[in-house]
Amino acid sequence: MAKLRVHELAKELGITSKNLLEVLKESGEFVKSASSTIEAPVVRKAREYVEAHPELSNKKPAAKKAKPSGEAEKSEPKKAAPKSKAKPGPKPAAPKPEPEAKPAETEAKPAPAEPVAEEKTESAEPHPTQASGSPITPKSAAQSAAKSAPKPHAPKPKRDDRRRDDRRHKNDGQRGGGRNSAPRPGNNPFASNQGMPRPAGPRPHAPRPGNNPFASNQGMPRPGGGQGGGPRPQGGGSRSGGAGKARPSGPRPSPNMMPNHLEQQPSSPSRGGGRGRGGNSGGGRGGRPGTGGGFTRSGGKSRGGSTAGAFGRQGGRPTRGRKSKRVKREEWENQSSPMVQGVQVPHGDGTTVVRVRQGASLGDFAERIGADPAALITVLFRMGEMATMNQSLDEDTFKLLGAELGYDVQVMSAEDEDREILEQFDIDLDAEEAAEDDENLVARPPVVTVMGHVDHGKTKLLDAIRHARVLETEHGGITQHIGAYQVHIDYEDTDRAITFIDTPGHEAFTQMRARGADITDVAILVVAADDGVMPQTVEALNHAQSAGVKIVVAVNKIDVEGANPAKVRAQLTEYGLVAEEYGGDTMFVDISAKQRTGIDDLLEAVLYTSDAEVDPKANPDRPARGVAIEAKLDQGRGAVVTALVETGTLRVGDPLVVGAAHGRVRAMFDESGANVEEAGPSRPVQILGMSAVPSAGDSFIVASDDRTARQIADKREAAKRAATLAKRRKRVSLENLNEALKEGTVQTLNLILKGDASGSVEALESSLLEVEVSDEVQLQIIHRGVGAITQNDVNLATVDNAVIIGFNVRPAERVQELADSEGIEMKFYSVIYKAIEDVEDALKGMLKPIYQEVQLGSAEIRQVFRSGKFGNIAGSIVRSGTIKRGTKARLVRDGVVIAPELEIASLRREKDDVTEVREGYECGITLGHKDIQEGDIIETFEMQEKARD
């Protein structure tokens, strides 16, 4: 199912998304925006078209496609002939291919070769997305273009830039011709009526009746084009030759264009083409309006034997008769597919990119390349891998398989995948953002994160701000920590709000970013004036700068003796933060978080910086979108999510999706615990009503209804599961997969990481998490931190049976003794790879657990009873421990084991069957062993796994 998006394909082809969109739209494809997905067949067509039209390219014309085009050229002549259909003449003589003729070429060929096969494959695929989408309206394009112009405020790094880029993009795209009139003369590959700008109006109708995905204008006359279809060189037209008559205008600019390609599609090529060509060249009818659709695939189809020739039936018959076509297509593919590993499967050219989701199965991949899954299973098997059709494959396996088949298989990132999921519900966040009209945007409070070195006063500062500013509010101040809060300040005679993320430190900031949540507008970098710039100060500013976040420096602890604020300013210039007083553009404010001085100045500096450098804006009049900042499970209230609204307004009752959780907003609270009915941009609120607890950094969107919300959440959950499955599979070799599954025991190695700096701890953690030994053993980092190993760490290790890893740190006083007495292992490293090696070894060691025998009890046989029914019964007395029924036993006589592998088959006290008998009691035991005597000792034991040290 993984599909390329327009912008991705555009990038790949070196043209603008706009151009590509136009090309696609013109060809009748239902693409909505640059983020819309496009089906493989369309991708292929577009690729071929663009390759054939280097003029479309922005950057590198058709360089990379050189090869394909070359091929195209080769075949051109052939096609050209058929194409000439333009000419009424019965015999398409035109030997001379028109420049654009390439695309058509293939189809023209009487004997469709591989390309045909490929095309077919594509065509067979349904095009759900396209069908539902509607083209971007000219209005939105116009709006977005308009937006780009005025930029009242200073440069806005993040979002604005992005938006601007988009606009630029759009504008670029339009460069050819009228902005709305998508079709650029000459450029549009699929356009049937090239050269005639098509009024934007009709576009929306794009959806042709019928469901021929390729017929651009089925059944609808194209304005201006006269019959639009008629003239279309492409399709069957060319083939049938007859079409000619339809052709009003002279030589079709690009008969070969896409249309032809399309024709190559599955069915058409072989039969359609043949038919049209031969039999009914009469295709004459091609004149039919509407028919010649860009992707005339239908033209070819006109199998009705009738004349339908080239342009023929399209209008009337979209894609019916699918079945037989499909069958034929398969037959065709089978004939033309190359052999790989002795199996016939489609083959790429080595550069063909196939995108699959994380955790995609072989079946998914087969669908993408139009192969028979069974054939792929065989190929994989012969490559030494075994997989079923529905089993998730990991990226490596896909890559291997792809390489074998000539495809560059790319596993989609989680973000792309999510985008794709949303697109299935017609939600395209990027496009919406790009299409947002500046007029609808209103200023929103800046979102601020506090960062800095350990102990420089981040928490104290957040407290100071909270107290200074929130206690005065009507609700009586912040009563709870919800992960974010808003304060108000009188700034330039206006009441202004600032939103603070209440989790200090760049780790949280980075974690959120890693999940795609760029919510911070301004970062306050806290530097203690008595300590100066420290390692984490630098880390924090690097993180902020790399995120394009503006920084305000809070020089803290100026109340401390020896504080040297000037030194901080001087130090930070080295890192590109030059104070205004030194001619730079960064605001430095001296504060004392402890004494709560300078706080107002700091807040003003934040607002000043925000206004000047960020100018955050959002449209409050739309369904809300935002990010989950914190989430927890509350016993009485269920999932409690603190969400920050980024745009739109969130209201109680809204159907919401947060990550893989969904639900209706049952109630909302602000940081003071007060009920909130609605929350606008930059407003943090606690939300009740979600079905599950999402992760911090998960984005949320208001869905159109509960059902959609649930479906999106379900799909996300499924994607997550598939990704996890794929990862897990990676770690289990095929040989031991079944065993591992059978045993069902997964062992976990718990680790506590302590390091000299958070950077090194993070690096160590991420490296360790990549260690994969087997699916049976997992590695879990239960705690990490900066600084010496403390008693707390050891206590935690005791509880969770963890190993402590110290990276460039040592245990604090008396901690070593504690660890020794608790049997906690501490390991110290100064090189990351050494730690990784050791952990890897430990994990491997865990693979083969050592079992040890544990004695459970022993009993002495006092008397032997012979019973016909039960065999020999040992009347015994339990000498130690407990004798349990069903446990393993051995028989010892005079210190010699005479029967090592027995089992307590039955156990009785008096006349009752019992499960166990304790020390000192008499009992009757049967062992299923005849040779027992008075005085023999029955020892019972079990095998217990021994933890490795």
Ligand SMILES: Nc1nc2c(ncn2[C@@H]2O[C@H](COP(=O)(O)OP(=O)(O)OP(=O)(O)O)[C@@H](O)[C@H]2O)c(=O)[nH]1
């Ligand atoms: N004298 C003085 N002490 C301060 C000031 N700000 C913070 N402190 C003290 O510095 C210590 C660390 O403050 P925190 O706010 O916990 O520092 P932090 O940066 O949040 O520390 P971590 O959470 O460990 O990263 C505490 O003992 C505070 O009381 C200040 O302005 N003046």
